[in-house]
Amino acid sequence: MADPEPEENISGGESGGGRAATFDPSTAATRAEAVVDRLGEMYWTKTYGGRPAFECLVRTILSQNTSDKASQPAHDSLMERYGGSEARSASDSPAGEGTDPRADDGDLAATLAEADQQTLAETISSAGLYNQKSERIIAIAQLVCEAYGGADDFDEFVREADPDEVRDRLLEMNGVGPKTADCVLLFAGGRGGVFPVDTHVHRIARRMGLAPADADHETVREYIERDVPPEKCGFGHTAMIQFGREYCTARKPACLDDPEACPLADQCAQVGVYPATGDVVDPAEAPE
Template structure:
């Protein structure tokens, strides 16, 4: 299987390296779900991305599509990339940076945020190289707490840095696709917020399968289990995960689709 042409939380620009993925006798429904995804989607090894660039990429992706954020990332790297991205961005003119990343949503907010993050990384870790060492070598919870203490860094952003830069096992970042699908399938409570979904998945999926589970669920969400038109709506056999799914909030008999938290069976 080839690496996705679209950026999947790091994607083809992230230097993905193919990795073996072994299905096994699953101990939980969540593990069975991830194992089934392993039959359909490309498997990669995680870790190795420069930590600060990974942080920048993930901030750029907030509230926008990969199609919009990837060109913004590429333009930023062309203008500010070099020996130390943190040093370059810390010294950047906010308006010039905003113009550079204008393809990404909320670019005025993000430009200010990126300059502030760069300044903090420079002061706290001595620059991008020191931040790399911190993300890869410190206790994962310490790293996560430090990231969450940064302005504009939420749980998904922190977890993507831990996974794609730190290569940490047992990290299952939750974006909108993962949040929707885990609750729709019944792997997490229908009314669970992003953090509750993360806790459920990291508890039920083996540590070495969490990273793949994240990227593959995103691909599955784009291809089959979309927010408004999941494949099972018209054809129960169209979805490869049908026998593992509780279809919370999906009603093929009426064609209705609601957020799992609004499904009658969730109350």
């Protein structure tokens, strides 16, 4: 069966290392778990893991402060130029055209550690903030090579080391915040119980009342990881992002005009959403 998760999700869809999984929605012990189960029924239930850790780190950096529509072409262009002969053979461009000859060693970290910053910036320009991101990617690639010996050993560290240690090491990297670190732990390391919090998850969890209205990203993560079983956190994260794109948007959630238009209306506290007046505010600004 075809993977229903779209390629533009940060996990990479069918190519992102995820695999279909089955869960029983009737066993939900918390409202947050019930929400995640419903999202799974709407979209997909998967477990994650298996993405190359360094590539996953780079992909997530490219996604920062921009849309998937913008970051996906940047990732594809980066991999075509720097990702080695395997990536080039899968591309539509002639072999060797527009690629870095050092990519033949197959180690993405080693190649990017020696990349020309201006050339990398031009390669990833569709992602926005390309000068800043190119500098960060090169610096992190150099750190990965110095500290771990390259992409393969870094991948092993992410998969095998204590998750708290991995998260701490990732957060020490310039430009890597909690969401980026958690995405690497989830999609590369396959770590259960990790629920990355992006802008969609942050908004939806507070709007639905799954976390305090004034919770920051880390507090939202703590509440959800407390209330959702570890094996459901992965698809809960990606499916909630899709729900945020389709239904619970920032400015005009589906329930604003039609309460029955949202498939999760019965689970939502509508914090900051006022259908009677048509107003929508950040949950933190909603009167108690």
